Each structure stands twice: as C-alpha cells, then as structure tokens.
Amino acid sequence: RNITDDESSVDELRGTLRFFASVLVRRIHKVDIPTVVTKKMLKAAMKHIEVIAKARQKVKNAEFLQQAALEEYGPELHVALRSRRDELHYLRKLTELLFPYILPPKSTECRSLALLIREILPGSVFLPSMDFLADPDTVNHLLLIFIDDSPPEKATEPTSSLVPFLQKFAEPRNKKPSVLKLELKEIRDQQDLLFRFMNFLKQEGAVHVLQFCLTVEEFNDRILRPELSDTEKMSLHEEVQKIYKTYCLDESIDKIRFDPFIVEEIQRSKFEFERNNLHWNLNIAEGPYMDVVKLQTMRCLFEAYEHVLSLLENVFTPMFCHSDEVSVKDLKSSLKSKLYLFIFF
Numbered sequence: 001r002n003i004t005d006d007e008s009s010v011d012e013l014r015g016t017l018r019f020f021a022s023v024l025v026r027r028i029h030k031v032d033i034p035t036v037v038t039k040k041m042l043k044a045a046m047k048h049i050e051v052i053a054k055a056r057q058k059v060k061n062a063e064f065l066q067q068a069a070l071e072e073y074g075p076e077l078h079v080a081l082r083s084r085r086d087e088l089h090y091l092r093k094l095t096e097l098l099f100p101y102i103l104p105p106k107s108t109e110c111r112s113l114a115l116l117i118r119e120i121l122p123g124s125v126f127l128p129s130m131d132f133l134a135d136p137d138t139v140n141h142l143l144l145i146f147i148d149d150s151p152p153e154k155a156t157e158p159t160s161s162l163v164p165f166l167q168k169f170a171e172p173r174n175k176k177p178s179v180l181k182l183e184l185k186e187i188r189d190q191q192d193l194l195f196r197f198m199n200f201l202k203q204e205g206a207v208h209v210l211q212f213c214l215t216v217e218e219f220n221d222r223i224l225r226p227e228l229s230d231t232e233k234m235s236l237h238e239e240v241q242k243i244y245k246t247y248c249l250d251e252s253i254d255k256i257r258f259d260p261f262i263v264e265e266i267q268r269s270k271f272e273f274e275r276n277n278l279h280w281n282l283n284i285a286e287g288p289y290m291d292v293v294k295l296q297t298m299r300c301l302f303e304a305y306e307h308v309l310s311l312l313e314n315v316f317t318p319m320f321c322h323s324d325e326v327s328v329k330d331l332k333s334s335l336k337s338k339l340y341l342f343i344f345f
Contacts, residue, residue: 003116007173016117018170020102025165027101087130091122106323184313187320200320209255209308209316212247216305219243243301258304 003009053070070077080090095118100110108114132138187193201207219239222232247256 011114011170011172013113014170016103016107016113017120018166019104020117020121022165024100036264037177066330088122088127091130092118095121095126105318184309197320199318200323202241204316204319206316208247209311211254212243212256213308213312215239215243215304216301216308219301220305247304256304256308258307 001023027270051069051072052065055065055072058072059065070081073081080087086285096114099117103114103117187197200211201210219236222239223236225232226296246252246254249255
C-alpha cells in the first residue's frame with residue numbers, strides 16, 4: 001500500500017510470483033533426491049559431526065559448544081552463518097543470480113519489480129524456510145519419516161479435482177481493463193500487428209500455440225458444412241491425425257499441455273475414424289458410413305481450443321503489449337478506435 005494503490009501492479013506482482021513458484025515446483029520434480037542426499041547432504045552432515053566432536057573436546061560446558069563449533073570451522077565457515085545480516089545479504093545475492101531462471105523473460109528489465117521480488121523472496125520465503133529446515137525438531141521429524149516404512153493411512157475423502165497451480169492467487173483483482181491494452185481480435189484483424197505478434201511468439205517459442213488455434217478454426221469451418229463428401233471425410237480424418245500427432249504426442253516439439261481428458265478424446269476419435277474408414281473400405285455396400293461429423297458433438301476439440309485461446313488472450317497478448325514489438329503508435333490507434341466506439345454508442 002505504501003508503494004502504490006494500483007491493483008494492476010499487484011496483479012503483475014502476483015503473476016510473477018506464481019511464475020516463480022511454478023518454475024520452482026517443476027525444477028524440484030527433476031531433482032534426483034537420492035543423489036543429492038548421498039553425495040551432498042551426507043558429506044556435509046559427516047563434516048558437521050566431525051566438527052562438533054572436536055568442539056566438544058575443547059569445551060566442558062554445553063552452552064559454549066555452538067561458539068566452539070563455529071570457531072572450529074574457521075575459514076571454511078559458510079559466509080551466511082557469520083551473522084543474521086550476512087545470511088540475509090547472501091540470500092539476496094543468491095536470489096539475484098536465480099532471476100534469469102525463475103522470472104518471466106524480460107521481467108528483470110523492470111528494476112522496481114526486480115528489487116521488490118529480491119526483498120520478498122529472501123525475507124519472506126527463503127529465510128523462514130531455512131530456519132524451519134535447520135530446526136532440530138524438523139530434522140528429527142524428517143529422519144523419522146524417511147526411516148519409517150509403515151504404509152500411510154488410507155484416504156477417507158474422495159480425491160479433489162485437479163486445478164491450475166495457484167490459479168486463484170494470480171486471478172486479476174483489477175476488473176477495469178486498460179484502454180491501452182490491445183485485444184487478440186484487434187491483433188488478428190490487422191496484418192501488420194498479426195505479423196509482429198507471430199514474430200513475438202517465435203521469440204517466446206510459442207508460435208505453435210497460435211498455429212493450433214488457427215488450425216482448429218479452419219477444421220471447425222470445414223466440419224460444420226451440412227453435407228460432406230467421402231473425400232472431405234477422409235481429409236478431415238487426416239487432419240485430426242495431424243492435430244493429434246503435432247500437438248498431443250509427448251515426443252512432438254510442438255506439444256501443448258492439455259487436460260488428459262482432451263488428449264484421450266482426440267485419440268479415441270482418431271482411432272474411431274481409422275476403424276470406420278477400414279470398415280468403409282472393405283464393406284462399401286453394407287450399411288451407412290459413420291462419418292466424422294460426430295466430432296461436432298464431442299467436447300475435446302472445443303475445450304482444447306478454449307484452453308489455447310485463453311492462453312493467447314490472458315498470457316501472450318499482455319506479454320506482447322509489453323514487448324518491443326508494439327509501438328506507442330499501435331496503442332494510440334487502439335485507444336482512438338475505442339473512443340470512437342464509445343462516442344458512437
């Protein structure tokens with residue numbers, strides 16, 4: 001509140017913190033915990049036990065054991081353990097080194113945001129976490145968890161549905177849209193802006209997100225025709241296969257992370273098309289051919305399209321507006337058109 005009362009600034013900060021937390025969670029999942037424990041933590045623990053044993057021989061009173069242990073470390077004592085102030089300063093520097101890995105691209109160019117994140121993470125996240133993990137009760141509790149091989153208690157409540165990570169935390173508080181913000185529809189209606197938007201997506205490695213949106217729109221236009229010939233049905237079948245292979249398979253470089261339900265439905269429809277096509281090829285005279293028009297009533301492509309459209313509108317369009325690809329002239333033009341619409345209505 002002492003910095004600004006603009007809710008959009010708070011929304012920007014929350015979005016950045018959500019991005020940081022998401023990156024942290026994904027990187028933690030990639031850590032080989034047994035290797036970290038055996039090759040790093042155990043070595044540090046054995047070194048610490050050795051230092052404590054030597055310090056215990058030098059002091060008779062347990063009250064002076066901690067100071068004796070710090071002196072025993074000598075020049076090998078970590079800089080963060082010299083004082084509380086040095087610890088906080090070390091965590092600040094560590095946070096700055098992590099910025100390129102944990103913050104959205106180009107966020108570090110905003111000096112005020114970088115300074116704010118640098119103060120929030122060390123003082124409110126890292127320091128309390130280090131204090132908690134270094135507490136003897138916590139260490140003993142963790143050791144008991146690792147040693148105890150008894151099975152956990154069975155869950156009595158049903159599993160809750162999956163939700164996007166920190167979705168409510170990052171929901172915009174500012175409900176007033178900025179008049180200087182470009183909308184996705186405006187970008188697509190202007191060839192020059194669309195070209196620059198695609199260049200921006202290429203830089204972000206996300207041009208396939210827009211390509212998927214355009215591909216599904218074209219597919220829907222074709223499949224909604226009242227009467228489809230057999231050739232058109234076969235063409236639609238091939239298009240569904242292409243969509244599945246390009247955007248749903250794990251080995252594809254253009255894979256989009258959809259809900260598992262969406263992927264399964266697209267895969268099932270693909271297999272149904274293959275089976276139906278085989279039946280049609282072998283038994284032309286027997287019964288009607290079950291055409292691909294049934295995909296009109298399936299939710300998978302519609303939900304996938306809504307998911308990707310939401311990404312474009314809520315994630316990439318704001319990033320594009322903040323990028324160097326958008327000029328002041330573009331924003332003024334957008335503002336002028338909105339003013340004319342306002343006057344007209």
